[in-house]
Amino acid sequence: MSGATDPATTTHLFFGPQHPGVTGNMSVEMWFDGDEITRAITHVGYLHRGFEKLMERRLWIQNFPLVCRICVPEPDINEECYALAVEALDGMEVPARARWIRTLVLELARLGVNLMAFGGQAGTIGLGTGAMWGITLRDFVLDLFEELSGGRIYHMYIIPGGVRRDLPPGFKERVISVLETIEERLPEFDRLILNNSVFRDRTVGVGEVRPEWIEEMGLVGPVARGSGSERDVRRDHPYEAYGELDFDVVTEQGCDIYSRALVRRREIDLSISLIRQLMEGMPDGPVATVLPNLTEWRVPPGEVYSRVESSRGEYGYYVVSDGGTRPRRVHVRGPSYVHAVTLLERMLVGANIADVSNIMVSLTTCPPEIER
Amino acid sequence: MYCNRIPDRPDERKRVWDRVDEMARANSLWVTAYGTGCGAIELRPLHTSRFDMERFGIAMRPTPRQADVLIISGYLAVKTLKRVIRVYEQMQDPKYIVALGSCTINGGMYFDSYNTLNVLDRYLPVDVYVNGCMPRPEAIIDGFTLLMRKIKDGQALGWRHYRENLDLYRNNQKEIIHDWDLPDYNW
Amino acid sequence: MQKQIADMIKDMKCPFDEVRSSRGYLHVRVPSDRAVEVLLGARQRCGMKVLQLISAVDRIEEDVFQLTWILESSDDRSILMVSADYPREDCSVPSLGEVWPAAVAFERELREMFGIRFPGNSRQEEDFLLEGWKEIPPMRRDFDTLEFSMRTFGQRRERTHTDPRRYIAEITGEWETPVPMRKKEEK
Numbered sequence: 160m161s162g163a164t165d166p167a168t169t170t171h172l173f174f175g176p177q178h179p180g181v182t183g184n185m186s187v188e189m190w191f192d193g194d195e196i197t198r199a200i201t202h203v204g205y206l207h208r209g210f211e212k213l214m215e216r217r218l219w220i221q222n223f224p225l226v227c228r229i230c231v232p233e234p235d236i237n238e239e240c241y242a243l244a245v246e247a248l249d250g251m252e253v254p255a256r257a258r259w260i261r262t263l264v265l266e267l268a269r270l271g272v273n274l275m276a277f278g279g280q281a282g283t284i285g286l287g288t289g290a291m292w293g294i295t296l297r298d299f300v301l302d303l304f305e306e307l308s309g310g311r312i313y314h315m316y317i318i319p320g321g322v323r324r325d326l327p328p329g330f331k332e333r334v335i336s337v338l339e340t341i342e343e344r345l346p347e348f349d350r351l352i353l354n355n356s357v358f359r360d361r362t363v364g365v366g367e368v369r370p371e372w373i374e375e376m377g378l379v380g381p382v383a384r385g386s387g388s389e390r391d392v393r394r395d396h397p398y399e400a401y402g403e404l405d406f407d408v409v410t411e412q413g414c415d416i417y418s419r420a421l422v423r424r425r426e427i428d429l430s431i432s433l434i435r436q437l438m439e440g441m442p443d444g445p446v447a448t449v450l451p452n453l454t455e456w457r458v459p460p461g462e463v464y465s466r467v468e469s470s471r472g473e474y475g476y477y478v479v480s481d482g483g484t485r486p487r488r489v490h491v492r493g494p495s496y497v498h499a500v501t502l503l504e505r506m507l508v509g510a511n512i513a514d515v516s517n518i519m520v521s522l523t524t525c526p527p528e529i530e531r
Numbered sequence: 532m533y534c535n536r537i538p539d540r541p542d543e544r545k546r547v548w549d550r551v552d553e554m555a556r557a558n559s560l561w562v563t564a565y566g567t568g569c570g571a572i573e574l575r576p577l578h579t580s581r582f583d584m585e586r587f588g589i590a591m592r593p594t595p596r597q598a599d600v601l602i603i604s605g606y607l608a609v610k611t612l613k614r615v616i617r618v619y620e621q622m623q624d625p626k627y628i629v630a631l632g633s634c635t636i637n638g639g640m641y642f643d644s645y646n647t648l649n650v651l652d653r654y655l656p657v658d659v660y661v662n663g664c665m666p667r668p669e670a671i672i673d674g675f676t677l678l679m680r681k682i683k684d685g686q687a688l689g690w691r692h693y694r695e696n697l698d699l700y701r702n703n704q705k706e707i708i709h710d711w712d713l714p715d716y717n718w
Numbered sequence: 719m720q721k722q723i724a725d726m727i728k729d730m731k732c733p734f735d736e737v738r739s740s741r742g743y744l745h746v747r748v749p750s751d752r753a754v755e756v757l758l759g760a761r762q763r764c765g766m767k768v769l770q771l772i773s774a775v776d777r778i779e780e781d782v783f784q785l786t787w788i789l790e791s792s793d794d795r796s797i798l799m800v801s802a803d804y805p806r807e808d809c810s811v812p813s814l815g816e817v818w819p820a821a822v823a824f825e826r827e828l829r830e831m832f833g834i835r836f837p838g839n840s841r842q843e844e845d846f847l848l849e850g851w852k853e854i855p856p857m858r859r860d861f862d863t864l865e866f867s868m869r870t871f872g873q874r875r876e877r878t879h880t881d882p883r884r885y886i887a888e889i890t891g892e893w894e895t896p897v898p899m900r901k902k903e904e905k
Binding site for chain 3: 203204207209211212213216374375376377390392395396461462463464466475477479487488490492496497500501505530
């Protein structure tokens, strides 16, 4: 488009990696005319570590600590997707209690991220209190994780064949008490953010994701569910214990930032109800299958594509094995790949420059999963 | 107006007023808000009232012109190093660097990656290392108290080392950054 | 759904073989000159409207790149994977950027990581993840990443390896491992 970047009428600005309004380490190069953006290009690659090459050099089991670190706020989803792929290639059976514990860990991680994201949406319009409350509530969940696996952020708890160790005694009571603490504070959180007229003015009608873009670009997660779609891998292709739980897919019709924030808020409620169901109905039994000698474990040759639903959308892992002790090729497809590169460049055209940060946070783009 | 050489500085420890200066600096360290890597996720709980870094006088500033400390939270890709050098040179003296995580010490778990640095010390002067993967908020506060003690003793002189040995650092940086377009250092 | 796609490919008179098939999941391998035709046919006739991923595997021992397109159906969310082999020298694959906008980003990454060209993609030459990269495309099997990292970035101290058997032998004076290795499970 020659008119969009004409130096006589447009200003060229780099909304760079060092900025408090950018989610993670990503930059957007913009041209704008007055207050309205005419063209935007996303630059990624600031966090590229070459994961896929590193994974080809390590044993199958040594990849678990590495795979954690692809998505920083929610690392369990990566371990789960990789474990599903490896188990599908190897033909392993996972015992029932391990499946339920894995679902519990995934839902707790999703709860933590949604609390932080819901508060973070308020933080971008200047309501710092909302951001602080979100992070504080997430700390309760991180304490539970520390008791369960030893680390606050990176757990490395899910291994092929099950989980590393059983729940500690008294864990169920502590989980229920954390859920009650969070539920006590949620009404005030709502009153601060959703009933706020400034928040509504700045988010209703802003950052529209049209429903026809969902199929054209392959949008997933709350970005698609905020525009009326009902895509959720937990319901379409149930994995782990989701087939035995009772829940509805959360969806809104508004297509703007406000509806995406509402979707995340209602997913907090959904996670709390799922965790309660999991703690009620957890079966007994072993927590892992017996694994062979892990330094010489050879996975049979084959290719598989496994999918899970993270708080941001659908995660996919394409794993290729040629019968050796190390993977042949692992390709990680995060939901932000399409959201941050293709969708953001299209959404920012015509937007106000003050809304760029709002829009980026409402898509919850996470740069490490684009560039691994 | 450009300076052509490093300005002369008198021997700092002889002036009495510098002790007060250092105490003032140590008790109000302002940090540039730049999350360069994984470790940035543990910087947000530091704001909250559970770990509360404001009681030490530490605050986050959006622009490097108003900050004293740059936190390098984890690994650095070569593309990010170029931006970090630009941010570091925009900060005003005296300035400090705190490096979090084991990736800055010897490469960490990405020691064989083709895009991340192994030894941060060659490219930027580091004052305090906090190890862990990733360090807890309490460990970061511990690192900051060590930095404050070093400042009060007059030992945190990474910025002076960078000025005086700029050509050494520049050689190392230009070795790995191939499309160099940063301006010359202006004292 | 599997039957519908198999019928469609048979109608095109295209030879294919099935790699893996399960509930809502089908993976086929087709000759390289018919791959784009099969993909566009699946999009128009079988409702596979969403492109999830374009991936490549470097099969250096057979001197080909195996490209895999992963499509998803918009009705029942089932997956179709289409694989085709392209020669490794001067690899050039038709681009699908006009049909699916997300393919533009996937193809940029493959060009950077493997060196596969996609004529028809308007944003091919822009840098996607690496900046100022001078070596061969890094994801190829003949690129040694450990050697590159040690040569370019170095390390602080030489890595030392400790074999637990030798360490135990020094303490207890025996060469045998005290704990017997677990027998490999029969599958």
